[in-house]
Amino acid sequence: MDAAGALLAHQSLSSPVDLLGALFIVAVLPVLAVSMTSFTRIIVVLGLLRASFGTAALPPTPVLVALALMLSAAIMAPTLSAISQQAIVPYQAHQIRVSQAIERAERPLSSFMARQTRSNEIRAFARIARVQLVTGQPVPIVVLVPAFLTSELRAAFAMGFALALPFAVIDLLVAVVLMSLGMFMVSPNAISLPIKLLLFVAADGWTLVATALAASFR
DSSP: OHHHHHHHHHHHHTSHHHHHHHHHHHHHHHHHHHHSSTHHHHHHHHHHHHHHHTOSSSSOHHHHHHHHHHHHHHHTHHHHHHHIIIIIHHHHTTSSOHHHHHHHHHHHHHHHHHHHSOHHHHHHHHHHHTOOOOTTSOOOHHHHHHHHHHHHHHHHHHHHHHHHHHHHHHHHHHHHHHHHTTOTTSOHHHHHHHHHHHHHHHTTHHHHHHHHHHHTOO
């Protein structure tokens, strides 16, 4: 009887609906990686940092994306571990169905997103979605995800401003010095770029930025 029950459970897990659900998860995985993890904040901050240097193509975009992915993997490691233990491992052992695995995987992700999301954004998107929030109940995913993305963009632009301000001061000082010397034909960026690179390397800037990004997540 036990063997027959296990066989029936395995067959129910392999139903067309479960297969369709698994294929859907695989198809939307890149979107989930962007919209429900730390990737958005990191890649936006790195992009703003590159713009602050005044170099349109250096570091190359693939390098920034790879760095953002590696940082995201490190930051999301506790959440991914919880998802693996609560959803993936039981599903692989044929103990739960796809729908149950998705529900279990949603909990750690929702907890992570809720910690990063401001209450103002949650209330705003609850009004947009016409969803009534209940105190003590989890925020619906249809409200939490866009609120999380908005909060991430806000945090990324705030960090980008803090990173760009010193570079803007250097650009301004270089432009003022060149104008006072009458060197109107010299591009300020040609002088300020080596100075910004020198100061950034001397301050171990990449390590500081990566550390600040990791510390910005709760």
